[in-house]
Amino acid sequence: MTQALKVYNSLSRDKEVFEPINEGHVGMYVCGPTVYSDVHLGNCRTFVSFDVIYRYLTYLGYKVRYVRNITDVGHLLDDGEDRMLKGTKREKLSPMEVAQKYTNGFHDMMRTFNSLPPSIEPRATGHIIEQIEMIQSIIDNGYGYEKNGSVYFDTLKFAEEKKVYGKLSGRVIEDLMAESRSDLKNQGEKKHPSDFALWMKASPEHIMRWNSPWSVGFPGWHLECSAMSTKYLGKTFDIHGGGNDLKFPHHENEVAQSVGACNCQPARYWLHTNMLLMNGRKMSKSDGNTISPPQLFSGDSPHVSKGYSPMVIRFFMLQSHYRSTLDLTDDALQAAEKGYRRLMEASRTVQAMEPAAGAKAGPLDAEINQLIDQAFEEMSDDFNTPKAMARLFELVTRVNGMKDGHLPKNEVSDETLARLKSTFEGLIFQVLGLKDEMAAGDNGTNLVDGLMDIIIDLRKDARSSKDWATSDKIRDMLGDLEVQLKDGKEGTTWVKN
DSSP: OOSOOEEEETTTTEEEEOOOSSTTEEEEEEOOOBTTSOOOHHHHHHHHHHHHHHHHHHHTTOEEEEEEOBBOSOOBOTTSOBHHHHHHHHHTSOHHHHHHHHHHHHHHHHHHTTOOOOSBOOBGGGGHHHHHHHHHHHHHTTSEEEETTEEEEOHHHHHHHHSOTTTTTOOOGGGGTTOOOSOGGGGGGSSSTTOEEEEEEOOTTOOOOBOOSSOSEEEOHHHHHHHHHHHHHOSSEEEEEEEGGGIIIIIHHHHHHHHHHHSOOSEEEEEEEOOEEETTEEOBTTTTBOOOHHHHHHTOSTTOSSOOOHHHHHHHHHTSOTTSOEEEOHHHHHHHHHHHHHHHHHHHHHHHOOOOTTOOOOHHHHHHHHHHHHHHHHHTBTOOHHHHHHHHHHHHHHHHHHHHTSSOGGGSOHHHHHHHHHHIIIIIIIISOOOOTTSTTSTTHHHHHHHHHHHHHHHHHHHHTTOHHHHHHHHHHHHHTTEEEEEETTEEEEEEO
């Protein structure tokens, strides 16, 4: 792997060679969930994408500090109500009970999708002191002002003096009128409609409140990420990520806060994932065009014909580049299920392969090495999972050809076979984060594998004794269960269709 890693930087709107601040180390901050309700599928897509980015950076040998926050205060709805307080009213629980309940649920869902936990997972409520200190720095530098106990960021002054506001999102100041979602109830207190809240004075009914130099209140949503990324990754770090919908106002305001507090850009590379569509349209609860992860697993939805396993869904997500929209349809999921099973079957085949006697490198050897190189080149080109997977499936074709005897095994050197095994293990499981759901020991399928071995042996005995009726009966009954037997030179294998 000689190709340098390139990433698409939203700040420059171009692909750039990735060069970390500290050689061999990467600091990455990704905006996490607001834990007032169950995580939705679009968020899962974002977190799976950054899980692959984290995995690939680690695979390349970087020591990665991956920070992903939990928002449990300050994220307001469009009508100004705190999302966490909305959760407390709905659940009739305290704010921290709501936060813990949905944090636990979020962690369960990430484990279900086989996403690795971050290195650090800070909560907004655990970093009030750091947020107050950052607000004071912004005020001291002339970019924050207090009004009736609340503190706001002076957007116009900052834009005029620093010339960076709007660079990330592409917005100009004239487009920012009344677009700050963080404090719509307090527009009259602000110097300009685009100013956003750093600290909000709590109303009497507001449960979540802390003492500050300005009032008893709570921090603004944008502030928490600036304060926590600075605390754990430094004033300037390598990668900041999140969904495309966070580019404005959240990430744009994070940049403003960091520059306003310390005159430093928070991140060198900004990475943004695109949205998840369903049936060609934006997901929406109001028109019924939505599905939850549990519904997708169970099939309990009019949008799918059956349930799909978490690994099939993860495989489906990785078939689209993280910067591209992804359209969820039942047909696409069925195709993904077939592709996933084909890849897992080939992986098992590869790991069971033994070196051929007297094998010497030939044309097939060169093809395999070229495809392996190309797969890693695609991953190093802005984490292009769909193209890397396409190269893997070209390798699958070669693997199946060797298994069936259509391609000569003796053209593959021992060294290349070892590299092929390492690549399948590394790319499929370590980087893409897939699991073989039919592998022994996974979710009880050790029993399934054992039973299938018994059934295959019984069919083999029937065939040996020319009991074709029993042999055909076993095959047909398995077919009714969508289990296909494949007879090859090295024995019989099975796959679930």
